[in-house]
Amino acid sequence: MHLVPVAHVSGIFGPLELLPMLIAAALYARRATTLAAHGRPVPLWRQICFASGLLVIALALITPLSDLADELVIAHMIEHLAIGDIATLLIVLGLTGPLLQPILSIKLFDRMRILCHPVVAMGIWAFFMFFWHAPPLYDAAYGTSFVHFVEHGTFIATGILLWMPVFGPLPMPAWFTAGWKVVYVILMRLIATVLGNILMWDGQVLYDVYAAGQAKHHIDAITDQSIAGVVMMVEGVFLGLGVLAWFFFRAASEGIEKQRLLDLAFENGVELDPDRAQRAVAAGHAKRLEAQIRREADGDGPEHGREAIA
Secondary structure (H helix, E strand, C coil): CCCCCCCCCCCCHHHHHHHHHHHHHHHHHHHHHHHHHCCCCCCHHHHHHHHHHHHHHHHHHHCHHHHHCCCCHHHHHHHHHHHHHHHHHHHHHCCCHHHHHHHHCCHHHHHHHHHHCHHHHHHHHHHHHHHHHCHHHHHHCCCCCHHHHHHHHHHHHHHHHHHHHHHCCCCCCCCCCHHHHHHHHHHHHHHHHHHHHHHHHCCCCCCHHHHHHHHHCCCCHHHHHHHHHHHHHHHHHHHHHHHHHHHHHHHHHHHHHHHHHHHHHHHCCCCECHHHHHHHHHCCCHHHHHHHHHHHHCCCCCCCCCCCEC
16 A cells, blocks of 8 residues: 655655655754754754755655656656755755764765865766666666665765855865856756756657656657756756856855955954955854954954964
């Protein structure tokens, strides 16, 4: 008796898809509680983002969308975009350095930071996106197979890797500035557009396993496939534009805040290196740096004069 459809996976694999999210939620809550007790609370908006990301995944896997994804390529595409694109972005927005500290203290996971390098993360994501959409693999992941469980796990893992260089708390290469982040997001969307165009204009049925569902919903196989490609491209455009708009807004805000700190330091006779000010603003430590400038100006710091925080 099939009561709750979980990503089209029956038997033992159904609960396995929700179990990692429950574990992640429990670990996140425990660490956030510990940090709050030590006076380093995780911002509420980040907690909401993380919880929302897990909720998006859960809804995609247990709502009627999961059953419909067995019948139409369009629904399957929506499901994959929800868990591998939108949910993973929200999860990464919910992360901070202190939250990840216990995990990174383990040597194996610390060494895996290399996977979050922009070039590596983009390459891994692009490879698996095309890998899983190749007809033989896509068909193998259809229905109640364990391969489908692995496919979903891969989409979530590579989606998190993809967003980590842009919004994650881990240090990035010095060259990966805001300008390169914009290029990164644009390239990400262009790669997704290639796959979307293949689905739209290929002209042949790539996934035969949906024939029964397409007949049930009275939709032609090519039309179903083409609309799935359109959905992928439209979602990518709107998400990409939203991210880029956020970038430009943040860059403008950071520029204003950086100049305010530099002006404050100059007015108080304290030398402040512009790069130091930029790093503080980017890390959300502008208030802390401002307090330090005022202490140095008042002669309360460990060192005085213009070299104190240069």
